[in-house]
Amino acid sequence: MKPELGVCYYPEHWPEAMWAEDAARMVETGISWVRIGEFAWSRMEPAPGDLQLDWLDRAIETLGAAGLRVVLGTPTATPPRWMLEKHPDMLAVDAQGKTRKFGSRRHYCFSHPGYVQESVRIARIMGERYGRNPHIAAWQIDNEYGCHDTTVSYGLAALHAFRLWLKDQYGSIDALNEAWGNIFWAMECRDFDQIDLPNLTVTEPNPAHVLAFRRFSSDQVVAYNKAQADVLRALTDAPLLHNYMGRVLDFDHFKVGEDLDIATWDSYPIGFLSDRLEADETHKTAFLQQGDPDMQAFHHDLYRAVGRGRWWVMEQQPGPVNWAPYNPAPLPGMVKLWSLEAVAHGAEVVSYFRWRQAPFAQEQMHAGLLTPNNRPAPALTEAKQTSDALSEIGNVVQTQAQVAILFDYASDWAWSTQPQGAGFDYFRLVFSAYRALRRAGLSVDFVSSTNIPRVGYKFILAPGIATVSDNLERQLVEASDLLILGPRSGAITHDFQIPRARPGLSGLNCDVDLVETLPPNIRRSVEGGGAAQHWIDRVSGAASNLLTFADGTPALLGENRLWYLAGFPDDKLWDRVVEMAARKTEVTLYPMLKGLRRRETATHVFLINYNAQPVAWNGDVVDACDVAVTQKDAPEEE
Amino acid sequence: MKPELGVCYYPEHWPEAMWAEDAARMVETGISWVRIGEFAWSRMEPAPGDLQLDWLDRAIETLGAAGLRVVLGTPTATPPRWMLEKHPDMLAVDAQGKTRKFGSRRHYCFSHPGYVQESVRIARIMGERYGRNPHIAAWQIDNEYGCHDTTVSYGLAALHAFRLWLKDQYGSIDALNEAWGNIFWAMECRDFDQIDLPNLTVTEPNPAHVLAFRRFSSDQVVAYNKAQADVLRALTDAPLLHNYMGRVLDFDHFKVGEDLDIATWDSYPIGFLSDRLEADETHKTAFLQQGDPDMQAFHHDLYRAVGRGRWWVMEQQPGPVNWAPYNPAPLPGMVKLWSLEAVAHGAEVVSYFRWRQAPFAQEQMHAGLLTPNNRPAPALTEAKQTSDALSEIGNVVQTQAQVAILFDYASDWAWSTQPQGAGFDYFRLVFSAYRALRRAGLSVDFVSSTNIPRVGYKFILAPGIATVSDNLERQLVEASDLLILGPRSGAITHDFQIPRARPGLSGLNCDVDLVETLPPNIRRSVEGGGAAQHWIDRVSGAASNLLTFADGTPALLGENRLWYLAGFPDDKLWDRVVEMAARKTEVTLYPMLKGLRRRETATHVFLINYNAQPVAWNGDVVDACDVAVTQKDAPEEE
Amino acid sequence: MKPELGVCYYPEHWPEAMWAEDAARMVETGISWVRIGEFAWSRMEPAPGDLQLDWLDRAIETLGAAGLRVVLGTPTATPPRWMLEKHPDMLAVDAQGKTRKFGSRRHYCFSHPGYVQESVRIARIMGERYGRNPHIAAWQIDNEYGCHDTTVSYGLAALHAFRLWLKDQYGSIDALNEAWGNIFWAMECRDFDQIDLPNLTVTEPNPAHVLAFRRFSSDQVVAYNKAQADVLRALTDAPLLHNYMGRVLDFDHFKVGEDLDIATWDSYPIGFLSDRLEADETHKTAFLQQGDPDMQAFHHDLYRAVGRGRWWVMEQQPGPVNWAPYNPAPLPGMVKLWSLEAVAHGAEVVSYFRWRQAPFAQEQMHAGLLTPNNRPAPALTEAKQTSDALSEIGNVVQTQAQVAILFDYASDWAWSTQPQGAGFDYFRLVFSAYRALRRAGLSVDFVSSTNIPRVGYKFILAPGIATVSDNLERQLVEASDLLILGPRSGAITHDFQIPRARPGLSGLNCDVDLVETLPPNIRRSVEGGGAAQHWIDRVSGAASNLLTFADGTPALLGENRLWYLAGFPDDKLWDRVVEMAARKTEVTLYPMLKGLRRRETATHVFLINYNAQPVAWNGDVVDACDVAVTQKDAPEEE
Ligand SMILES: [Zn+2]
Ligand SMILES: [Zn+2]
Ligand SMILES: [Zn+2]
Known part of the structure; x- marks a missing residue:
């Protein structure tokens, strides 16, 4: 399999006049995939039932005509404002009992039947219109499940669904009392309707109660995803995927993955080092502009399992982001390094987020391959270099590890x-x-x-x-x-x-x-x-x-x-x-140096140097922030 | 007075077939007291008015027949789920205005008249049934007042009671305005009904307002306890007690104690070191598995005063607990040391919490004298050693300190x-x-x-x-x-x-x-x-x-x-x-070494070594984690 | 201009019999201004419409007769308890959605029309009664806007006003969507009534949304202040002022200042060092009892700009305060130093807060010039020394800086x-x-x-x-x-x-x-x-x-x-x-020593030594905690 590059693009953010040039530049950069659509519901359907998809037709056509394959997203991570008037109780509620309001994204509870229906409806509309479109080569369902702690909600929609789920799991309330040990502290209930959500109790609730609620919450994500997947399956032959995140464990990704064809994830090495890695200051300083040397690989390997072998990086950090406590720039070479490392672990596609930095709204400080005023950002060059390197590397064939x-x-x-x-x-x-x-x-x-x-x-x-x-x-x-x-x-x-x-x-x-x-x-x-x-x-x-x-x-x-x-x-x-x-x-070990990592496939050995200095290992020298790729003898074909 | 040992036991957690063997093993271990019943309301009264006390009759009979004296708890710290349907407004409200829900314990407001009545009702039922039972040798009212910050509630029940309390204290609103200095910042009220609870104000409320509310809140605990004590007094001659906690100062223990016969407290030396002791890391490390050398003694001495000389340890930590930030195991010898130290300070009974570790619910990681699968835990041996040591020590007579x-x-x-x-x-x-x-x-x-x-x-x-x-x-x-x-x-x-x-x-x-x-x-x-x-x-x-x-x-x-x-x-x-x-x-001082403490009674001198090493002091050597007891000449009889 | 001293006084806190003696002692101390009235609404109008101003008449007359000039405050920072019965929805709401209750001060939302009207009403009543009173030499409107984070409210009053404000700013909802980039994450609205306040969103709201809300919130303060200022303007010729705070940036002080004649601020050097200064421990320790050497000067210079040249210190810290995390006492000399430093920066008046420490309510631990039992506190002596120093210094003329x-x-x-x-x-x-x-x-x-x-x-x-x-x-x-x-x-x-x-x-x-x-x-x-x-x-x-x-x-x-x-x-x-x-x-620099600062006016050079030790600089020695003042040759008259 020859790995490819992609990019995330928002035609709705830019004048239509720019689309064709953008597409041409993508192709020039060596990009062959483009993801669109996943936040555009308010433009697809500005008012309930008022479908406005001509612009999307044209965007797909423009991108496709340039030779790009399109990943089309269902826009359900960002229900438009009018949805709240139809379903005021669809918002999630946090553990403190506060409703999580409209005004950003992911403002829905997975358990709200009305919103599930709306999500299926828009997925069906899109599937019917684009399911057989030759440019649509993959579908993304929703966006980053669980992001912003949205797997769990403590609202009424969740409560009602939880009681039904419990009844289904335990059959009788006596069985539940017994299974949970509710005799402890006289917590026994006589009816499923007496079970509440496990928040705001005087001291900690029964861990069995919490764990059941966590299982339930994960199952709701699985069911929500499956509802859209089922609709799309019937309308398209293109693979279905979702973009997972780093160190998000709130729902069972393996189960969600069973209903999809490809696992993808959003890889932000420098952001993750800043906001979700336990490490001492020395380590964080040494890899401040590179990211932790194991964090990306860990997720690559994990999502390879979730995707049963098929996986992508859907969003690859291209420069400073906006959301971590501190947001330094990647050292030169790192964007290429991250891309090749993903390939070493089996990524079919590495897709950069995003094509051009938006000058407005929440992510305006999130770098892209282009600056807001359309000049090349450093990552554009590295994307091109990656493309060239991929041509040189050729097919990469994975094999089961020892x-x-x-x-x-x-x-x-x-x-x-x-x-x-x-x-x-x-x-x-x-x-x-x-x-x-x-x-x-x-x-x-x-x-x-x-x-x-x-x-x-x-x-x-x-x-x-x-x-x-x-x-x-x-x-x-x-x-x-x-x-x-x-x-x-x-x-x-x-x-x-x-x-x-x-x-x-x-x-x-x-x-x-x-x-x-x-x-x-x-x-x-x-x-x-x-x-x-x-x-x-x-x-x-x-x-x-x-x-x-x-x-x-x-x-x-x-x-x-x-x-x-x-x-x-x-x-x-x-x-x-x-x-x-x-x-x-009888496993052979290859003791590594700090910041140097090794990945072996059926066809290649990759030496990945996260250090800001060159390192010598086993006779090879790997440059700072670079990857050394060795073709193995007699590689097998996939 | 010859000190004795006890244990906390939950017959409702175990098959009835195990009770007799449990009782026999307690007696073998040297235990003579057993506390039961304090969390069993949902089994005593599964539905409103549906009293099911046969199992409790049998449990008391089984324990008593084995020679154990029973401390019977009123189960009011854990009102059952149906109570919430009768009194939905009985839940306490936290300082942020959030209702503290059912699902753990202590889910009631001391000021709710309906719940006070229910508490008195169940206490009367138990008093009538067991007040003259020969095996019931003491009564515990409720459990750990104030635990989980439950002394204070900011709900309507508390508000209404507070206004009446203020009227009673101050007579007129003018007197209150004057006493509090409400002219400051124009806080004057014209009616007691204009006084609110002192939470959620823009900046800090009047400290006089807060202090009055704290006094009121303490008085509500005293009144709540007295209501049950009054009922039981008429129905039993056995002493009444409550189990207080460590470093809980929310209500006036002296006042609660005036309505009781014995003060008891729950002593968790290692948990307290982890979660409620200000000390530097060196100190916390030195005593990580022993507890602070003064924390237990402080409370022993304090509760001796609260009990006007009569006091117990009702719950003695027997191994790792579940609730502190970190929960290491006691060093060998510490369970015995803590027990003897309590005796040195005048404890009539040292009672371990709990007999057997529960395999379910919130405290499943709280060690007992037995493991969940009924094997001896380390504390069982130390309890037996303590029992032997107590036989050797004989009567311990307290005397007023200098x-x-x-x-x-x-x-x-x-x-x-x-x-x-x-x-x-x-x-x-x-x-x-x-x-x-x-x-x-x-x-x-x-x-x-x-x-x-x-x-x-x-x-x-x-x-x-x-x-x-x-x-x-x-x-x-x-x-x-x-x-x-x-x-x-x-x-x-x-x-x-x-x-x-x-x-x-x-x-x-x-x-x-x-x-x-x-x-x-x-x-x-x-x-x-x-x-x-x-x-x-x-x-x-x-x-x-x-x-x-x-x-x-x-x-x-x-x-x-x-x-x-x-x-x-x-x-x-x-x-x-x-x-x-x-x-x-003209007081003689005995300068101590680090971790070594001395307690003198009328009959004995105890040297208590909290150190993990032996220490030599004044010619004596005290082993690591051990107590050296010296009988004084010519001890007086109590 | 010859700088003068003032003091904050609360006649309503003390027996009327003390007023005359207090006034006489103020004059003896060298004080010529006295601020009163700003928290006295519950005494001015104990019930709606029941005006009781005789005591205030007498207080003004007593103070004025002693030769003091009075700054009269409108009492709108502390609406009395009955106001809440008229306007239950006037309370502000915090970002978590919690209503900020009565019981301290500043319990109002700037956007509540009813409360704005009440504020204008009481200002008019006061202006009509005292606008031409010869003893009233200045008016303070409200007190410390923004204190306790009160600029912003997330309640309904704010929401309704915000929507009107947005309509006024943007004209059409399409213009707003475009300006904010609401296409991002499908946040587009179709009506101004769909815009919510930017709190409690799932993740961060659009920064354009937040910034608009912050602008709006600032404008509401400006409008609120202007409403009172307009009323008073017509009724008095005395200057209007407000007392701003340190490091409060929530509203545009320049805009509020445009409707006033003099800017004043409340300077608490030691409190600010403790609670709002980023500095390392060494620095904070060195200036623990003096305050940071630049923090006061910064605000002096800033508020000189806000007041277009005219400014005061309205509240000068006189000793330990009650509200910082730690509240040490000023070193001897510091009260005088702070006073003279203010003068160096152009203060017309330095006014101490407060005359006598109140023995009750929230600020009972806030020092005054007198102790609660009427003995001199250390600051009384330093106030007198300052007065003497000011006589010696004479006119201080400011000039534009380089x-x-x-x-x-x-x-x-x-x-x-x-x-x-x-x-x-x-x-x-x-x-x-x-x-x-x-x-x-x-x-x-x-x-x-x-x-x-x-x-x-x-x-x-x-x-x-x-x-x-x-x-x-x-x-x-x-x-x-x-x-x-x-x-x-x-x-x-x-x-x-x-x-x-x-x-x-x-x-x-x-x-x-x-x-x-x-x-x-x-x-x-x-x-x-x-x-x-x-x-x-x-x-x-x-x-x-x-x-x-x-x-x-x-x-x-x-x-x-x-x-x-x-x-x-x-x-x-x-x-x-x-x-x-x-x-x-071509600017001449005067490199300073640590803790030493220099301020040059048209008439004088001030060397201000914040150190606890004397320093020698450029041939001069400045004592510890002291100010060296040099008269320049041929000073120009103002
Ligand atoms: Zn086409
Ligand atoms: Zn019996
Ligand atoms: Zn006069």
Whole structure:
């Protein structure tokens, strides 16, 4: 597969006279895809039922005529103002009980039946008109589900839907009381209509109640997306996709992905470093204008799994953005680096956001490939360079990695409901595991609990998986030579109860006897190097003690092809665990330098240097902010 | 009196088949008391009027038959869901105006007449059924008043009750306007119905308004408790008690205590260190798994005063809890240490919370003496060891201490209303004084302004007492050889006005001319050592200048048997003041080592080592996390 | 003009028997002005229409008879309780949607027509009764507009007024949609009644929407003030004034000032250092009891511009206050120093707040010239010393400074709406420029964009001016030998769009190509010394590169008499820019020492030493916390 470039474009923002020239410049830049339409509802339908799509016809035609393939977005992330007059109760409500008003975007509750209907209606109108248009080569449904904390709403629409969902899940209120342990604190209800949303309680609500509400909220996103997908399916053969985000875990992306053909995501490396990465100041300073060296790759690999192999970057940061606490510019070379790194991880398309910086409204300080007054911004040049590099690289063929991480959205819901220690965070834990694999030079796959490949991995890490059923254990063991669970894996049941046995693995004789959480300045040393932090599982059992804490208690227990890690490892401890696992399963490691990362495909090896200085590694020198690509011998064709 | 052990148990959480075995194991462990019932309303009365108490009859019989004495709780801290349908307006409202919903516990406003009536009704039902049951040896009313900030509500029930309370206090609205100084900013009202609750004002409300509301809120707790106590009194001869909490000052515990027979409290040393102790990281790290060496003793001594000599630990932390920011495990020995320390301070019973860890709901990560799957947790062994140690120690007889601290809940309300400097906090001040006495090896009593013993103390500390009436001054002077007031003692009248003279003591020629508050990094040195921080009273007067700030102004003024301390002392300054006072009043000091504390009773001397290392003191060696008990010669019988 | 002293007095707080003695003591202290009445509405009109002004007649007569001139305040900052029964919807609403209740002060929305009418009514009643009273020598309208964040309200009164205001500004809803760029995110409206207030949106609202609302909110203050001013104008010849605050930028003080005769402000140096100054701990510690050496002067100079030359300090801090996080006492000499510094900057009157500390209500811990029990507080002596010093100094004549700063309230609204980097703040930027001029020993004027003197300045600094019209550029260039813009000057249009050219100056060939914002620990060095922080404009153009960043990009571009500064300078860089500008325009600099400041008038040179130690400068020694005043030769008469 030969990777391609794309761009996000808003014809409705610019005089029609500019469209043709814009299209021509895109093509000149080496761009072959253009996404349009996803925020244009007020122009498509200025008043209820008053459809005005001629301009969109012409825009598609102009872009298509230039040779561009169009991704057409359904505009449901931005319902127009009149929608509020039809459905005043469609707005979401925040956890504090405040209605989230019109005036920006994503102002709707996923559970509002009227708005779901409106969304299906506009999707059908678009599908009918453009479903067979030869220029429309893909469809985006909505935009960035969950952005601005919009997965969860505490309004009446959500309440009513939640009660129905609970009835469906539990059948009887007695079953629910039993499953949740509502006898505790006399919280028992006698009717589903007595169940309220789990906000504004005097102290924390029942975690089972919260977790159910989080599952429900995720299911509502899945259902909302499916409603549009079903309509479009019947009207088009083009692939359907959605653009996910970075470190958003509010809904189950795997489930949404099942109804789509391609996963895409919006990658803002410098913004993410500023606003959603836990790292010390030294690290953040070193990569201030490059982004974290693992954050993008993590999501590339995750969304490759969500898309069952097919994935894009839909929005690639091209310069300073407007929304992070601090917004420095990328160092020269970084836009190209990010683009090629995505390709290394299997992106079919890397699409820049946006073509030209808008001079108005909320994102006016968000850079584009062009400045507001139509001059080239630095990223335009790098996009062209990327295009040239892609031609040189040719087809890139992905292959299954030797190691994998089990990723589970519901575990994040569980642990954010009841972290037990302020330092425990599911993403932080999984990301620390991912980093360790990458420091060892490994390429990594993600797997989900509902989609574990039968072809085997050398080893699989499954840290923090809230619930480990017998079935899941069996599938994981079958899929790998070595399965490493813990910390906090198998710690609760589906209904947020402590299981009779914990972690409760049939293949591993190991009990969690006690759990401790620690303040950030406290670490528990492991004999031989490394330490655990944040979370300690005090374990016992007949399994072998592979690593030991300084006080003699087990840090890593193992038996057969199952290990249990009894604490949240610091970097050094993760490195040791990865080395031990690699040795046992005969995986070759490629120890990396700081800021240097390696990705191997069936056809190429990519060395990606996030450092602002050149680095020498294994005989190669990689320039600052650059990627070295080596073609492997005898690459297989896809 | 021979101290005993107890445990908190929830028969409604477990199959009835387990009860007898549980009871037998309790007895084996050396436990003689068991508390039950306080959260079981939804099982006692599943629907309005539908009383289902057979299970409770059987539970009491099973426990009693095993030889256990039962503390029976009224279940009013957790009104069941149907109560909300009868009294939808019974929920409390927070300071931001948000209703505090059902779904956890303590979801009621103390001022709601309907809920007060329901509480009295269920207490009467229980009293009638169990008041003469031979196994019921004590009654607990409600559970942890004030927990989750529930003393104060800003709802309509509170508003209406507050207006009546004000009318009762002030008689006429003119008197209220005058007392509060409502002429300031034209806040005068013409009718009690014009008085609102003091939240959500544009800038801070009148402190007199706030203080009145805080007094009212405390009085509502007292009245609520008394309503249940009155009902039970007529139906039982067993003692009545309530379980107070640590560092909760929202209501006047002394006043609640007047209607009860025994004070008990819930002691969570490691949780408190994590979530409610001001201390630097070094200190918190040193005592991370032990708790602060003075925090428990402070409350033991305080609640001994609240219970007029009779007090228990009702809930003793047995392992990691679920509710603090970080929840490490106690070091080996600490559960026993905490238990014996309570005994040293006069506890009649030390009761562990809870028997078996629940696998469900909010507190599923709260350790018990048993694990959720019924295996022994570490605390079970220590409970048994404690029981053995208690047998060895025998009767422990308390005696009045040589020194005392005057403690006043209303002072906390006053100073939290108007701290004047962000670093000023009443508890912090009193606790710093207490620590100094304990560093000097002294045993300490607390006294309240309404209950000052006539038998004398060598000296009394009364820092931060908001209002010092002539009568109070007289009583304190009579009760001690030396009374030390300040800083900020006698600083306001009952209605939050600055008195004509300040501190206004008849026996001490001293005026506060000016008040300063300081940021945390600023200290004012005292000649000879030590410094004041946070708060400075600039004083003058004919009294002797006993200590002097570096700028020549008085740091400690004294006359006759009255001293005034003109600043918030740091540890060094407190030590000097304690030494000066001890010298003057001929008190012997026992300077302690860090983490080592001493408690002397009529019969024993206890040396309590909170350190993770053994310490040698005065010829004795005390093991890490252990207590050394010495029987005194010729102990008197109680 | 010979400067005078005044004091704020509340006869309604004290027995009438004390008034005459108070007046006599004021006169003895050297005070000639007394402000009264501004919070006394509940005594002037205890019930609707029940006017009770006899006490006020007598108070004025008593004060006037003693020789004092009275400033009479309209009491509209504190509507009495009955007003709420007439106008329950007059209360403001905060950004979270919560009504801001009665119980303190400033509890009104500027847009409520009923309350505007009531305010005009009481002003008319007072004007009719006292407009020609010989003792009333000035009128204060309301008190501290904007205090406690009261400029902006999110209630219905504001909403309705905002829609009318928008209609007036934009004419048609299409024009508004176009001006705001509402096509972005489909935010287009079809009617002004569809425009909501810009709070509680899902993510940030359109910055054009917010900026319009901020302009509107400012205009409402202007209109409210004008309504009272118009009434009083017809009834009195005495000057009208208002007392502004420090670092309050919520409304356009220049516009309010246009309807008044004198600007006054309330100067609390130590409170401001504690609660509204960005400075490191070392600086805050050095000036803890003196206040920042530039903060007062900045506001003196600013309000001199607001008052078109006529200004007072209406409230001068006399000792510890009650409202800052920490409230230490001024060092001896500081009250006098602050008073003389105000005079140096042109104050006609310095008035202390307040005569006697009130023993009740919210400000009971706010010091006065007398203690609550009527003893002299330290400031009384310093007031008398100030009075003596003023007699010695004689007439002080102001003159235009050589350098000026353009100050623009709307720029603060723009940048607080969209800071782009968390470290960017308009006041912080302008204040850093002001500090640099003062470190260079310069006296400084402020100018507003609507009032630029034709008489020229040597150079003008205009950092952060959001919108630079051609007309403004022309006026500034005409008014100075050198105009220095940037960073972020000319960055948006009036309707918050990025202009076609940026900064878009006809006289300077310079384009802003890219903008970066930086975290606080990152600085971009400039060749030769100094650095930029927080904000970087990456500029290009044919203009000369006067200063260069380490990476070779321009830090300062210049052409003709126009410079553009391409970053937020640190102190060192500001010093270099000031030096370069001074060299180019032949301005003599007087490099100052830390904490020492210089102010030159037509008649005197003042050296003001904020240090707690004496300093020697240029042959003079200035005592700690003191002012050295030198009479210039041949001073001109005003
Ligand atoms: Zn075509
Ligand atoms: Zn029995
Ligand atoms: Zn007169």
